[in-house]
Amino acid sequence: MIGQRLEVRQGQGLVITPQLQQAIKLLQLSNLELEAFVEGELERNPLLQRDEGDAGGEPTNEPAEAAALGEAGELQFTEPSGDAERAMDARAEDMHDDAPPGERDADRKRDAGEIGEQPGLSDWSRAGGGGMDGEDMERPDTREITLWEHLQAQASSAGFSAADHAIALTLIDATDEGGYLRGDLQEFADRLGVDLARVEAVLTVCHGFEPTGVMARSAPECLRLQLVERNRFDPAMAALLDNLELLARRDLSALRKVCGVDAEDLNDMIAELKGLTPRPGAGFGGEPAQMVVPDVHVRPDPAGGWRVELNSDTLPRLLMDKRYHGVVAAGARSNTEKAFVADCAAQASWLVKSLDQRAKTILKVGSEIVRQQDAFLAFGVEFLRPLNLKTVADAIGMHESTVSRVTSNKYVSTPRGVFELKFFFTAAIQSSDGGALHSAEAVRHRIKSMIDNEAADGDVLSDDRIVEILNETGIDIARRTVAKYREALRIPSSVQRRRMMKAG
Structure with a gap:
């Protein structure tokens, strides 16, 4: 028999309140996005104000300032104990339990519809601030890709070792909007601890990226790269590029002499x-170039x-x-006014606390990364250690998703x-003797070095022989992995290299 009936069931479920969503989202905002959000909250919430050292208000947050990493690698925060010992986790139950009773009551009232929800991070995100929930997750990213994103994507698929990839990213960061590399290569080499060569x-390798001519150091070099791609770079064209000032002055007779061509060829x-x-970078844009402001300083x-500060x-x-x-x-009369004041107070208190927890979490994650990669800081990019989110998360007692959010755009x-x-x-x-793990990028670099030294030794190494040596x-590695790394580095097979050596 088909009919209607009413049943009452009891069960447990995880409820993510709007304030909890706010705290989680604050973690992944960059400092520029965070500043824009805070400005919006200051306009919306009359109970919020900036802490500028005045006696008019009583501060409720003291952000973590620094952490020291000694030789033993022990992390010590230079902040008072108490709340400073508690880093924000992405798990909802921890965040929800941290809220004071009054704020939890306000959350429940808002969920039940007793308090009209005030504009918050969700509204700001939907307005273009980088939200990730609901429709924002499904909405396609229609903004135009930037030149730097385009170059970084190509660098990631270029088969670089970890050290070379770090060098490439440094060079890309020094590239301006027009696509020209600005800066001295020797300074980059000294800063990264590698040779100029x-x-x-x-x-x-980066000069082979698209668009052609990008990351050139001068206009002649930019034009030369494009001519080489078109197979139109010859001695006469080289002479023309070396004397562009004559072309600017329209001194065609001098140009004909320098290039050794007649008027028609010129x-x-x-x-x-x-x-x-x-200007090869002129076709990109979408966003104006913004100077990167670091969130953490390491000295x-x-x-x-x-x-770490x-x-x-x-x-x-x-x-x-x-x-x-x-x-x-005290001046609120109606229930609506009282609810609005209570909601503003809860929002303000939770935001202040969330910002404090965000700062402490960034400091804690950054300090652990510095502890893990101290060899890189001391000796250069060759000494990058293998590292993943789980290692950092386990070391500091946080969830991997929290570490992922913290390391994005920071x-x-x-x-x-x-x-x-x-x-x-x-x-x-993996290590074959059960010892320390080896960085995949470091192994790639080692394979490349072994093959580069073949000419001096006169012996061409097969993939099997490389596996034996490693x-x-x-280093526990399979032959197919060696072949994959070799192909990613654009190195021919041993048979092709042997033929090239005989021909050369």
């Missing part, structure tokens, strides 16, 4: 130059090890004006330059 070799050469692109500690310039300092709250709460300033926190995560290869040194 290695930086030049990486730049040579006109054809000039027409070819006009068909090239002097050598005079006592040994490294000192938050960048105070990127930390919004907010407080809830308790005096004003008392005034408006940058650290080190003596070797400014890097995104995700830069320090590299894959690992196994003898404690």
Whole structure:
């Protein structure tokens, strides 16, 4: 018999309140996005104000300032104990239980519809601030790709070792909007702790990226790269590129002498130059170039090890004006007014606390990454260790998703330059003797070095022989993995290399 009936069932479920969503989202915002969100909240919430050292309000948050990493690698926060010991996790039950009773009651009222939800991070995200829930997850990203994103994507698939990939990212960061590389290669080499020849070799590979001519150091070099691709670069064209000042002055007779061509050929050469692109990066855009502001500073500690500090310039300092709250709460007459004041107070208190937890979490994750990659800071990119999210999460007692959010769009300033926190995560290869893991990028670099030395030894190494040599040194790797790495490095097979050596 078909009919209707009413049943009552009891069960457990995880409820993510709007304030919990806010706390989670704050973790993954960059400092620029966070500043934009805070400005919006200051306009919406009359109980919020900036902490500028005035006596008008009572601050409720004291952000973590620094952590010291000694020689033993022990993490010590230089902040008071208590709440500072508790880092924000992405697990809902932890975040929900951290809220004061009054704020939890406000959450339940909002969920039940007793309090009209005030504009918050969800509204700001839907307005274009980088949300990730609901329709925002399904909405396609229609913004135009930037030149730097385009180059970074190509660098990731270029088969670079970890060290060379770090060099490539450094060069890409130094590329301007027009596509020209700005900076001295020797300075890059000194900062990264590698030879100048290695930086030049990486730049040579980058010169093969699209658009053609990108990352050139001058206009003649940019035009030369495009002519080489078209197979139109010859001695006469080289002479023309070396004397572009004569072309600018329209001194065609001098150009004909320098290039060794007649008037007709010179006109054809000039027409070819006009068909090239002097600014290869002009076709990209979408977003104006923004200077990267690091969230964390790493400096050598005079006592040994490294000192990790938050960048105070990127930390919004907010407080809830308790005096004003008392005034408006006393003046509220209707239930709607009282609910609005209570909701603003709950929002302000939770935001202040969330910002404090965000700062402590960034500091804790950054400090652990520095501890894991201290060899890179001391000796250079060759000493990057294999590292993944789980290793960091287990070391600091957080969830992997929290570490992932913290390392997105966050940058650290080190003596070797400014890097995104995700830069320090590299894959690992097992050790055949049960010892320490080997970085996959370091193994790729070792394979390349072995093949580069074949000419000196006169012996061409097969993939099987490379596997044997690596196994003898404690690296457990399969032949197909060696072949995959070799192909990613664009190195021919042993048969092809042997033929090339005989022909050469």
